[in-house]
Amino acid sequence: MTTPELAVILSKNGVENAIAPNNELAVNCLLCGDTKLHARISVKLGWVHCHRKGCNQRLSSYLRSLKINVKLQRDWVKTSGPIDKLEGLFNGHENHKTENISVDLSEVAEEFSDSKMSMMALSYLASRGIGPAEVDLYHIMLGKGTQTGRVVIPFTENGDVVYYQARAFLVPAYKKVTNPNLADVSHGKSEWLYNADLARQYKTVVITEGWASAISSGTNAVAIQGNQASVAQLDKLTSWWRRFVICLDAGMEGETCKLAAQIKDRDPYAQIRVVWLDHGDPNDFRSVMRHLIDAAPQYNWLEGMARCLKLS
Numbered sequence: 001m002t003t004p005e006l007a008v009i010l011s012k013n014g015v016e017n018a019i020a021p022n023n024e025l026a027v028n029c030l031l032c033g034d035t036k037l038h039a040r041i042s043v044k045l046g047w048v049h050c051h052r053k054g055c056n057q058r059l060s061s062y063l064r065s066l067k068i069n070v071k072l073q074r075d076w077v078k079t080s081g082p083i084d085k086l087e088g089l090f091n092g093h094e095n096h097k098t099e100n101i102s103v104d105l106s107e108v109a110e111e112f113s114d115s116k117m118s119m120m121a122l123s124y125l126a127s128r129g130i131g132p133a134e135v136d137l138y139h140i141m142l143g144k145g146t147q148t149g150r151v152v153i154p155f156t157e158n159g160d161v162v163y164y165q166a167r168a169f170l171v172p173a174y175k176k177v178t179n180p181n182l183a184d185v186s187h188g189k190s191e192w193l194y195n196a197d198l199a200r201q202y203k204t205v206v207i208t209e210g211w212a213s214a215i216s217s218g219t220n221a222v223a224i225q226g227n228q229a230s231v232a233q234l235d236k237l238t239s240w241w242r243r244f245v246i247c248l249d250a251g252m253e254g255e256t257c258k259l260a261a262q263i264k265d266r267d268p269y270a271q272i273r274v275v276w277l278d279h280g281d282p283n284d285f286r287s288v289m290r291h292l293i294d295a296a297p298q299y300n301w302l303e304g305m306a307r308c309l310k311l312s
Ligand SMILES: [Zn+2]
Pocket: 029, 030, 031, 032, 033, 034, 050, 051, 052, 053, 054, 055
């Protein structure tokens, strides 16, 4: 089944859907009561992933809950007119880099200056090991408006700012909400790889949990905003790289093994190495991260299992 075929089948059954980037269909998530087409169907992967609450579902069970029998309906689709038109729409869509997903930071962030706020923000960043060179390279900004009192960390993909995170440097007054409101960005944090654009210039990618860990791990490091990769992130990882160094925080043995398995599952020839931290996260190893990454051993299933079972 192709994506346009599924679009026709869904529409015929009265299921709201829309064309989304990467040859995916946007639909309502059936698991969390979504009504704003937050879920993405990947026909290729046979999977439905929701960006509202992170719900995951097999495409087959999604269709089953809608009581749609695709096999019975395909013949109808094949003989129906709209399919050609729809194929064209999908092809046209693939030529566009993004679908209004770029985020305008001008309301929430500005360049650093010699203002008192800027100085406080820069000294906070310096205390986390992020100096002027990194601020420049990663385009870290000073929050304003709803992000006043925070530093703003832009996420870019294909040259567009697609998401951002913010961290409070004025404590405690501004500590609470640190990430953008869902109203301000069209896709949540599980969609993106932090620092993808810089890292794509390298053959090997280092996978870390958070943006600060990625910066600590070098310009070829990305962050997955958590300790597990989403379907969208796995897709990007395995289409952009074939050599991986997994470097999650200490204590994430199971998540590391899961990630290695997910990458291997998509690319049997992927080369995977692992940095096993015995405490903390890459920020705590900033001065030696380069060395740990270069010296990281090939991922070994037995060792991974032993570490999960705390046998090593
Ligand atoms: Zn959901």
